[in-house]
Amino acid sequence: MTIKKSFKYRLRLTKEQESLCNQTAGSCRYVWNRALALKKELWEKKKENLSCFDLNNLLAEWKKELEWLSTSPSQSLQQVNKDLDQAFKNFFRGRGYPKFKKKGIHDSFRLPQGVTLLNQLSKKAGQVQLPKLDIVRFTKTREINGTIKHVTISKTCKNWYISFNCVVDIPKPKEIPQSHIGIDRGIKTFAQCSNREAIPTISPLKKNLKRLAKLQRELSRKKKFSSNWRKTKQKIQKLHNHIANLRSDFLHKASTQLTKSHSLIVMEDLKTKDMAKSAKGTKENPGTNVKAKSSLNRSILDQGWYAFQNYLSYKLNWRGGRLILVSPRNTSIECRICHYISKENRISQEVFQCQSCGHTENADLHASINILSRGIDPPNSFKGGVLAAGHAVIACGVEALASTAKQELLIRKSRSFGI
Numbered sequence: 321m322t323i324k325k326s327f328k329y330r331l332r333l334t335k336e337q338e339s340l341c342n343q344t345a346g347s348c349r350y351v352w353n354r355a356l357a358l359k360k361e362l363w364e365k366k367k368e369n370l371s372c373f374d375l376n377n378l379l380a381e382w383k384k385e386l387e388w389l390s391t392s393p394s395q396s397l398q399q400v401n402k403d404l405d406q407a408f409k410n411f412f413r414g415r416g417y418p419k420f421k422k423k424g425i426h427d428s429f430r431l432p433q434g435v436t437l438l439n440q441l442s443k444k445a446g447q448v449q450l451p452k453l454d455i456v457r458f459t460k461t462r463e464i465n466g467t468i469k470h471v472t473i474s475k476t477c478k479n480w481y482i483s484f485n486c487v488v489d490i491p492k493p494k495e496i497p498q499s500h501i502g503i504d505r506g507i508k509t510f511a512q513c514s515n516r517e518a519i520p521t522i523s524p525l526k527k528n529l530k531r532l533a534k535l536q537r538e539l540s541r542k543k544k545f546s547s548n549w550r551k552t553k554q555k556i557q558k559l560h561n562h563i564a565n566l567r568s569d570f571l572h573k574a575s576t577q578l579t580k581s582h583s584l585i586v587m588e589d590l591k592t593k594d595m596a597k598s599a600k601g602t603k604e605n606p607g608t609n610v611k612a613k614s615s616l617n618r619s620i621l622d623q624g625w626y627a628f629q630n631y632l633s634y635k636l637n638w639r640g641g642r643l644i645l646v647s648p649r650n651t652s653i654e655c656r657i658c659h660y661i662s663k664e665n666r667i668s669q670e671v672f673q674c675q676s677c678g679h680t681e682n683a684d685l686h687a688s689i690n691i692l693s694r695g696i697d698p699p700n701s702f703k704g705g706v707l708a709a710g711h712a713v714i715a716c717g718v719e720a721l722a723s724t725a726k727q728e729l730l731i732r733k734s735r736s737f738g739i
């Protein structure tokens with residue numbers, strides 16, 4: 321099986337190279353914004369579409385008009401047109417409308433050709449030859465596997481990074497674990513597994529989120545665009561980046577650990593609305609500081625859970641396993657023994673107690689077992705680590721059908737993301 325995988329490293333640029341990177345990212349942004357504005361206008365006025373080919377022809381005209389565009393690698397600018405074309409295709413498939421790019425936000429460019437990996441200078445100093453930039457150095461923290469398809473150069477908090485996007489051959493899994501689990505997501509406990517294991521939310525993340533909230537309050541008190549305001553803004557950006565790194569590291573470790581020992585994982589189909597609800601609490605137990613908390617929850621869980629779902633999906637796929645998403649309806653209030661459904665069953669945030677049969681259990685654990693049984697009921701349908709297609713659908717009705725289709729989509733998406 322071949323998969324797409326990317327390897328990202330920090331670049332060690334010379335002053336000239338850094339300025340060329342800034343220029344190229346700026347030129348790419350210019351081409352994107354100008355092409356997007358044109359496409360938008362043409363579509364609104366005449367309902368006509370500009371193809372990638374048309375845009376490349378226009379690009380040649382713009383280059384004659386603006387000399388500074390020629391200092392950047394042509395392939396990077398043409399790649400922008402391709403990306404814009406793809407963004408519109410995605411839009412027509414129901415994704416968001418392409419946005420104009422702003423300076424300082426996701427500054428990057430791609431190089432599809434002319435990338436040559438050179439011999440390492442030392443154990444941790446890698447070298448690569450790139451068009452226009454010539455030889456650039458990077459801190460090589462791990463080996464690059466597979467065949468390089470293209471590279472992306474991007475800037476985060478004043479630092480430049482290189483990402484090698486490769487195609488890697490992975491061997492067929494020799495042994496597939498026979499274990500299957502359900503996972504209940506949560507705020508305090510990140511993931512409660514039906515086998516009683518639990519992954520707590522990591523504390524450094526919590527600590528940093530508090531610091532982030534403090535800085536954001538500070539920023540709101542400062543005069544906009546003043547030097548102090550800028551300083552705080554920079555601190556916030558840096559912290560955001562740090563949190564993102566912590567989160568991604570945590571999610572990768574957690575998903576690797578889970579997918580190594582289980583071949584079938586069942587989770588609830590994610591709905592963003594449910595996430596915001598968590599901060600509000602329940603009627604009996606209303607949340608405090610809801611607005612701040614829900615925005616924090618959003619940053620920690622929304623992105624985190626989608627990424628986690630993605631990671632689980634493609635990592636299971638590598639190992640011959642499978643992720644199944646089921647309807648989240650009543651998983652926390654339906655008794656797993658007698659199937660009595662009532663809100664009263666949740667006697668507190670922590671404890672589930674069935675008002676009909678009296679079954680009492682930790683609420684998160686109870687929910688995770690419910691989730692698992694929705695995914696694999698009847699249990700005999702689970703064979704050799706992969707659930708035969710359609711069984712989850714039979715078990716949980718029409719809603720699960722949509723979810724299974726969505727899960728397949730997630731696998732495809734994670735493949736095309738190259739992670």
Ligand SMILES: [Zn+2]
Nearest residue numbers: 655658674677
């Ligand atoms: Zn019961």
